[in-house]
Amino acid sequence: MxxxxxxxxxxxxxxxxxxxxxxxxxxxxxxxxxxxxxxxxxxSSWNMNGIVWDRFYHVILMSDFHTRKILKEIGLEKELRWVETKTGFFSEGKLHSMSNLIEFFKFPPINLIDKFRLGLTIFVASKIKNWERLENMLVADWLTRWSGRRVFEKIWLPLLKAKLGDNYKSTSAAFIWTTIQRMYAARKSGLKKEMFGYVAxxxxxxxxxxxxxxxxxxxxxxxxxxxxxxxxxxxxxxxxxxxxxxxxxxxxxxxxxxxxxxxxxxxxxxxxxxxxxxxxRYLGVICPSIILKHSISPYYVTNITDNWPPFTGIIEMTALIDKNEANGNHLIYLPKYINPDDPLFELDDSELRKIFLGALFKMYPSITDADIIFWGVSKARVVFAIPSLNYSKNLxxxxxxxxxxxxxxxxxxxxxxxxxxxxxxxxxxxxxxxxxxx
Ligand SMILES: Cc1cc2nc3c(=O)[nH]c(=O)nc-3n(C[C@H](O)[C@H](O)[C@H](O)COP(=O)(O)OP(=O)(O)OC[C@H]3O[C@@H](n4cnc5c(N)ncnc54)[C@H](O)[C@@H]3O)c2cc1C
The missing domain is CATH 3.50.50.60 (FAD/NAD(P)-binding domain)
Known part of the structure; x- marks a missing residue:
């Protein structure tokens, strides 16, 4: 010592x-x-009408060994709960389940050849070990090479824009590699079950x-x-x-x-x-939390490939956590990742409410204002560093x-x-x- x-x-x-x-x-x-x-x-967490939960959604993966080790050291390992979750896709105005291989093959927005190329891209990324090589390639070029232009434009581009805005143009392929590696690790094997965790x-x-x-x-x-x-x-x-x-x-x-x-x-x-x-360069996030009387879907994550909703995706936290954690209600997050100087940061909560809830009601016409128990917005201008070309060499x-x-x-x-x-x-x-x- x-x-x-x-x-x-x-x-x-x-x-x-x-x-x-x-x-x-x-x-x-x-x-x-x-x-x-x-x-x-x-x-950190905040109080939403008596419900105390994370300001920004958090999930723990089975492969998060460093997190699990800390949880053990501070005596919380036994409070970990593992749940099989589902993933949805909102595409061409409709909600699709994409939680297993059968659903993947049924997914209507792309044809069978495109599905093969999409699956191949994910498989290739999951097998690559030398991520540094990917740092000098643009993510858009790498994905187009493996998935083809159609899949890139229909699936990858909306997802990249959702997470990175226009910064995707200068982001390296290492970004998609790390994202796929993490999601792959969440599934027990291949595109099978997705097990997510949280601490009570x-x-x-x-x-x-x-x-x-x-x-x-x-x-x-x-x-x-x-x-x-x-x-x-x-x-x-x-x-x-x-x-x-x-x-x-x-x-x-x-x-x-x-x-x-x-x-x-x-x-x-x-x-x-x-x-x-x-x-x-960092990206920021605007993340409304909404407590609802009703569930909107069975999906923990709903990815959005249509370009009109103002949010990146929908996280239905109560599709993962025990309903009692939210006093029997339903907690969803509507995150939007944006640059730190984006004018959206200047809007007040009521202006953001109009924009975000307006889009949510359009996507889920059965939900109305009367179902909303709590609305609040968490904002952070500086959240994560954008992995630009040759990021590690310039760091x-x-x-x-x-x-x-x-x-x-x-x-x-x-x-x-x-x-x-x-x-x-x-x-x-x-x-x-x-x-x-x-
Ligand atoms: C929307 C969103 C979703 C996420 N989802 C997940 C997820 O599902 N799973 C997961 O594992 N991770 C997730 N994360 C990531 C996770 O939250 C971060 O990895 C982690 O919290 C980063 O911790 P940090 O200590 O590096 O930074 P921070 O949490 O930013 O800590 C910095 C601290 O410094 C304090 N501070 C700032 N300025 C000063 C100052 N001048 N003096 C003193 N203190 C100061 C701040 O108050 C803060 O407490 C998510 C993050 C976001 C934003």
Whole structure:
């Protein structure tokens, strides 16, 4: 074990909490600074008319071994529930089930040859090991090559646009590889059963249990503590300054915030490294949560290939979680992934309600305003780094020119999509590198 050092961690999301746990276990003194009144960040929860569940939908896959390991360590493994879920497609104005091979072959929007090419593309992607090779190819070119133009335009293009907007044009093929790899892992074998998991009580339970586990082990968690800046002091330590002007000294500081935030809070960093970090482009999300009296479908995910609905897809959370978690009601999310400067971010909740619910009622004419028990919108301008061409080659490392100030954030997920499992893996692998060196 290395000598005991003091560590400050900026951000009390899953990444920050994982770093804190590993540093504490390695015998260090650790303090987390979290701007909100609770931990969890993007994975945090909120209260929807008495129903407490995630602000943004979350699912755990059987293959999420890093997440499952943390759940075990904080004593929540027995609260994991596994459920066989179904997937739907809203295509050409109709809802289709796409949950098994038979339904795949019945799927009307594309013909049998196209289905073969679509299946082949998914199969090829699931078999590729060398993802780095895919980083210098555009996703649109790679998908067109394997699936053909018709399938690309009818299936892939709407899905890509839904997840990336026009950014799909500069996104590498590694994006679709990671997406397919993750979805493939969710199924027991091939296109068979899809098993998804959640923890009873949702991320509210996970975050509060994680935070109390850390507190009991001696990690200091500072809530409502927004970090404004980090700088070197004359005594060689690093000083954190909060929005309220209070300061604290540490031997090491790790920022888990987005790349731009992480460099902007440290004046001393070089222009060159600031540029490298700020060049990383992120996507944001607008995610209405709706509590309904009725279920709208049997599908956990409904993918949308028609281009008129304003949302990316529909997540019917209560197709996965026990109805009692939502007091017998039905919880759905209508996410839309957009650029951080998209004008949609400027609209207020009632304007968004008109746009999003208007489209939902058009898709499901049996649902009306009278069925809505709760409407609320969660927004985040900076969510995930867009995997542009040669992303990993242009990505700055965890070290900075300010000694003992490190940046470990979700932009360092290289061969995976943004999810808790990958986030934990980044935290675990990067902190190991630092601890091995000091
Ligand atoms: C719509 C959506 C759906 C998702 N679905 C899934 C899913 O199904 N399965 C899955 O595994 N993952 C999912 N994820 C991803 C998952 O939420 C993230 O991987 C994870 O929460 C990232 O954690 P993080 O700690 O890296 O970042 P964050 O959660 O962003 O944590 C950063 C923390 O820093 C705090 N902070 C910000 N600025 C400051 C400051 N100046 N000072 C102090 N603190 C500050 C923030 O309040 C926040 O708590 C989803 C995410 C979204 C948005």
């Amino acid at each position: 290395s000598d005991q050092k003091s560590w400050g961690i900026v951000g009390g999301g899953i990444l920050g909490m994982t770093l804190a746990m590993r540093l504490k276990q390695a015998g260090h003194q650790v303090a987390i600074f979290e701007s909100s009144e609770k931990t969890g960040g993007l994975a 009580g949702g991320y509210e339970k996970i975050n509060s249990q994680f935070a109390s586990h850390l507190a009991v082990s001696g990690v200091e968690i500072n809530y409502n503590s927004t970090v404004r800046s980090v700088k070197k002091t004359v005594v060689g330590k690093l000083e954190v300054t909060l929005e309220n002007n209070s300061t604290q000294l540490f031997d090491h500081i790790i920022s888990t915030l987005s790349s731009r935030q992480s460099v902007n809070m440290v004046e001393e960093l070089t222009e060159e490294e600031k540029q490298l970090h700020t060049a990383i 700055p490392g965890i070290y900075t020119s300010l000694d003992n100030y490190y940046i470990i954030n979700s932009a360092q997920i290289l061969n995976g999509t943004l999810n808790v499992n990958e986030t934990i893996q980044v935290a675990e692998s990067k902190i190991k590198i630092i601890l091995d060196e000091i």
